[in-house]
Amino acid sequence: MERRKFIKNIMAVSATVAVPSMVFADLNASKKTVSTIEGNTTRKVSNIPTVKGTNDLPYEEALKAIIGEAELKDAKKVKLTVPEIAENGAVVPVKVSVESPMTQEDYVKSIHILNTKNANSRCVDVMLTVKNAEAKFASRVKLAESQDIVAVVGLSDGTFMKVAKSVKVTIGGCG
Amino acid sequence: MAEKRRAIVKIKPKKYVVGDIVKVSFMVQHPMETGMAKDKETGEVKSAHYIEDITFSFEGEPFTKMKVWESISADPFFSVQYKVEKAGKITVDYTDNLGEKNTKSKKVKPKKAKTENA
Incomplete structure (x- = not known):
């Protein structure tokens, strides 16, 4: 008899413990949804899906x-130097050098550095002139994930050359 | 806004003569916020703050212009080549998306060329 009572008691206790906790869980869940519908946290909620720059x-x-x-x-004239593996995506060094005489008739007009998977794929546009005497450029970019870095070089005669190289990023660098 | 930015304009190599091609590099302390990163403590999204335009000029004549977006690293660094023609001053003007304008300059002092007949 004692054993039966004991089991009964345990059942009762466990029920009383389990039911309210479930009820509270439900309430909490409903509170969350309500608050989002009401718009108390609309700013935060709206920020999550639209993680986008301007x-x-x-x-x-x-x-x-x-x-x-x-x-x-x-083109073969463009040399793009990037690391194969970037441990930190926040700082990825990029070097571009173009073989060009840089005279008034034939010079490198612009160097554009792009990436393929960041939210804004443009990094920097460099407008060069004859006074630079050599078409070389170096900077550091941020990469959110493993992707390609693309260098587009514009010549004075209106043609463009493109070189792409992939970079493996272990830790993303965009937020 | 009134926060002062530290910037450096460097010319390499240090010793050069007229006609040499030197590397002009420009570094500046700037957060370069993308407008996507969250503050770790408050959880709020930080507003975008990045450099937009950079102009390298020699004695008022621009020789290189850059248009910059958020994907450039914080505390950015840029370098271009320049052919030294005479003594003067290289000035770098930069503007960010909040309208903050600054300039930094560096004197160009070419050494006297060695006489070949000596």
Whole structure:
């Protein structure tokens, strides 16, 4: 008999413990949804799905905006130096050098550095002149994930050259 | 806004003569916020703050212009080449998206060229 009572008691206790906790859990859940519907936390909620900068531009569009409908060559004259593996995506060194005489007739007009998967795929546009005497540029960029770095070089005759290299990023560097 | 930014303009190599091509590099202390990162303590999204335009000029004549977006690292660094023609001053002007304008300059002092007949 004692054993039966004991089991009964245990059952009762466990029930009383379990039921309220479930009820509270439900209440908590409902509170959360209500608050979001009411809009108390609309600012935070809206921030989560739309993690976007002010001037987002996917890679394809950015490339189109730069070259328009001009020719695009895959050139050997452009040398793009990036690390194969970047441990920290917040600082990825990029070097571009272009073989060019840099005279008034034939010079490198611009160097554009793009990435393929960041929210804003444009990094920097450099407009060079003859006074630079050598078409070389170096900087450091942020990469959110493993992707390609693309250097688009515009020449004075209106043609463009493109070189792409992939970078493996172990820790993303965009927020 | 009134926060003062530390910037450096460097010319390498240190010794050069007229006609040499030197590397002009420009570094500045700037947060370069993308507008996507969250504050770790408050959880609020930090507003975007990045450099937009950079102009390198020699004695008022611009020789390199840059248009910059958020994807450049914090405390950015840029370098270009320049052919020294005479003594003067290289000035770098930079503007960020909040309208903060600053300049930094560096004197160009070419050494006297060695006479070849000596």
